[in-house]
Amino acid sequence: MVQEKTVLIVDDHPLFREGLKAIIGRSDRFRAVGEAENVRQGLQMVKKLKPDLVLVDISLPDKNGIELTREIRTLFTDIRVMIVSMHSKIDYITEAFHAGATGYVVKESASERLLHGLEAVSKGEYFLDSSVSYQVVHNMMKFPVKEARITDNDYGSLTPREQEVMRLLAEGSASKEIAEKLFISPKTVENHRSNIMKKLDLHSTLELVRYATKIGLIDLELWK
Amino acid sequence: MEIKEHKRTEEALRLSEKRYRDVVENANDAIVVLQDGMHKFFNHKALEITGYSEEEYATQPFGHVIDPEDRDRVFERCLRILKGQEFSNNYPVRIIDKKGNKKWLEVNSVLINWEERPATLNFMADISDRKRAEKHIQTLTQELIKAREYARQRISRYLHDQVAQDLSTVKITCETLFDNYSGEYDEIRQKLSKMSEILQGSINAVRNLSYDLRPPSLDQLGLTRTIFQYCEDFSENNAVPVDFYSAGLDDVRLDFDTEINLYRIIQEALNNIKKHGNAKQVTVRLIASFPKIILRIEDNGIGFDVDKRLITALNEKRMGLRSMEERAILLNGKFRIRSRPMEGTKIFIEVPYKEEKNGSGKDRTDC
Numbered sequence: 001m002v003q004e005k006t007v008l009i010v011d012d013h014p015l016f017r018e019g020l021k022a023i024i025g026r027s028d029r030f031r032a033v034g035e036a037e038n039v040r041q042g043l044q045m046v047k048k049l050k051p052d053l054v055l056v057d058i059s060l061p062d063k064n065g066i067e068l069t070r071e072i073r074t075l076f077t078d079i080r081v082m083i084v085s086m087h088s089k090i091d092y093i094t095e096a097f098h099a100g101a102t103g104y105v106v107k108e109s110a111s112e113r114l115l116h117g118l119e120a121v122s123k124g125e126y127f128l129d130s131s132v133s134y135q136v137v138h139n140m141m142k143f144p145v146k147e148a149r150i151t152d153n154d155y156g157s158l159t160p161r162e163q164e165v166m167r168l169l170a171e172g173s174a175s176k177e178i179a180e181k182l183f184i185s186p187k188t189v190e191n192h193r194s195n196i197m198k199k200l201d202l203h204s205t206l207e208l209v210r211y212a213t214k215i216g217l218i219d220l221e222l223w224k
Numbered sequence: 225m226e227i228k229e230h231k232r233t234e235e236a237l238r239l240s241e242k243r244y245r246d247v248v249e250n251a252n253d254a255i256v257v258l259q260d261g262m263h264k265f266f267n268h269k270a271l272e273i274t275g276y277s278e279e280e281y282a283t284q285p286f287g288h289v290i291d292p293e294d295r296d297r298v299f300e301r302c303l304r305i306l307k308g309q310e311f312s313n314n315y316p317v318r319i320i321d322k323k324g325n326k327k328w329l330e331v332n333s334v335l336i337n338w339e340e341r342p343a344t345l346n347f348m349a350d351i352s353d354r355k356r357a358e359k360h361i362q363t364l365t366q367e368l369i370k371a372r373e374y375a376r377q378r379i380s381r382y383l384h385d386q387v388a389q390d391l392s393t394v395k396i397t398c399e400t401l402f403d404n405y406s407g408e409y410d411e412i413r414q415k416l417s418k419m420s421e422i423l424q425g426s427i428n429a430v431r432n433l434s435y436d437l438r439p440p441s442l443d444q445l446g447l448t449r450t451i452f453q454y455c456e457d458f459s460e461n462n463a464v465p466v467d468f469y470s471a472g473l474d475d476v477r478l479d480f481d482t483e484i485n486l487y488r489i490i491q492e493a494l495n496n497i498k499k500h501g502n503a504k505q506v507t508v509r510l511i512a513s514f515p516k517i518i519l520r521i522e523d524n525g526i527g528f529d530v531d532k533r534l535i536t537a538l539n540e541k542r543m544g545l546r547s548m549e550e551r552a553i554l555l556n557g558k559f560r561i562r563s564r565p566m567e568g569t570k571i572f573i574e575v576p577y578k579e580e581k582n583g584s585g586k587d588r589t590d591c
Contacts, residue, residue: 013390013393015393015397016389016393016396018400019393019396019397019399019400020396022396022400022404023399025403025404059389086384086385086388086389086431087384087440089435089440089441090441091440091441091445092440107389107392107395108391108392108395108396108423108424108427110392111395111396111399111400111420155472156472156473156474156512158472160515160577161514163472163513163514164513164514164515166513167513215469215471215509215511216471216509216510216511216518216520217471217511217513217518219520219570219572
């Protein structure tokens with residue numbers, strides 16, 4: 001006979017915990033051994049009961065379930081955590097897996113999928129509720145392609161002061177005007193200018209203006 | 225005979241001067257002639273507005289009355305008028321009256337000859353009350369925007385953390401109600417399964433509503449990723465490609481009001497484009513340019529006449545353009561829009577670069 005796995009439930013809704021217990025009760029492979037209604041209590045019970053698996057809700061009254069997951073996984077690497085949450089957005093799912101959870105089920109699919117999840121997670125596999133996995137895969141598919149476009153790392157490496165000087169240069173101000181405006185010496189302006197050119201790999205004012213136009217710092221057509 | 229003639233002319237002149245005097249003295253505007261930086265001629269209204277005596281007003285340079293913040297601007301304008309280069313009217317100027325109160329005047333000036341030399345003739349209306357009312361309306365509008373934003377947050381959180389949560393609890397209870405009964409309850413079981421389907425529908429609806437009211441990822445992923453996601457979703461749902469570029473804002477957490485309002489402005493702009501624009505391509509760019517942040521939203525749609533749109537929007541009680549502007553002002557920023565029929569629309573917004581306050585980070589992670 002296969003050994004029964006013990007499960008601890010951390011959720012602040014008593015009736016929902018009842019439901020989870022009932023579902024766990026449908027299988028003879030799992031047994032609910034305890035329940036907690038907040039992070040503090042959850043952590044105590046984990047230490048006391050050393051369950052095989054913990055079901056964790058994200059929205060809890062004291063701290064959030066992602067923090068609890070992180071603590072459990074740091075203290076006991078062999079205890080598996082599955083999130084059972086209302087949240088269905090990719091960011092929460094990513095956070096949960098980062099924190100060390102290996103399963104994720106949204107609350108309303110619990111009765112259908114909880115047992116599959118427990119089964120997978122207890123074997124050391126990852127489990128993701130199929131009602132959210134479409135979104136996750138969809139995001140994975142497009143992020144690597146497009147993410148490069150949303151940001152410009154070189155420009156991000158400019159200091160606030162360099163950003164300020166960059167815009168004034170792009171708008172056509174002379175070093176002397178910039179110096180007066182920012183209350184610094186023309187020599188300092190020149191230093192900023194050469195740093196900007198180096199960081200952005202630019203070699204002339206024309207290139208600088210072109211670059212500034214491309215990222216939207218200035219608009220040559222209508223506005224400075 | 226000659227003396228009689230002379231007297232008549234003199235009488236006529238006196239009468240004519242009195243008539244002009246009456247007009248000038250009873251005018252509702254202050255009327256002032258400026259020359260060499262001094263008040264060379266003025267009516268009673270000028271004294272009433274500024275609170276000075278006739279002698280004080282006549283002997284002190286006019287620059288003294290102008291609010292120091294406006295002085296350079298006013299001097300420059302005077303010079304341009306004297307050179308005949310400027311004709312702009314309804315020019316707002318702040319002054320400080322004798323008691324030290326700030327007042328708003330609206331000035332109309334013309335170039336005249338005064339004692340054979342150029343001078344400016346100025347008509348000035350006290351518009352302080354109107355300015356105060358405008359300021360008041362603006363404050364109210366902004367409070368309205370803020371209040372609406374907070375209400376949205378609260379409703380969104382309540383829907384997500386309470387209503388959807390409770391519905392899920394009811395659903396799981398339905399689904400496990402008969403777990404410990406072995407008898408035949410087919411009819412009831414069927415009803416329960418129907419109920420649980422309905423509950424699933426409600427949960428989805430409530431959740432979508434909650435996510436619509438407030439972008440949940442703003443807290444977790446930050447502004448640029450959230451906007452990126454929104455643009456992606458918008459492209460997909462509306463078949464209008466939206467390219468989003470950001471520069472210098474990765475890993476930067478801005479103050480909450482800045483983040484939510486920039487996000488709303490983009491939402492508003494894209495919705496406008498969807499409704500009216502017929503655009504084939506939209507570009508959204510967000511650039512850190514310390515001490516400002518620049519947001520540009522540009523499309524190649526059919527464009528529109530901005531002034532006409534503002535009027536029709538006002539008549540139909542739609543707030544699109546105005547609310548974008550109000551949000552920008554709320555952040556102490558600038559809003560400009562250029563649109564011409566057949567040439568697309570360009571929106572430019574510049575707001576102060578305001579990073580998240582220390583310690584407020586904790587309140588935001590409300591998962």
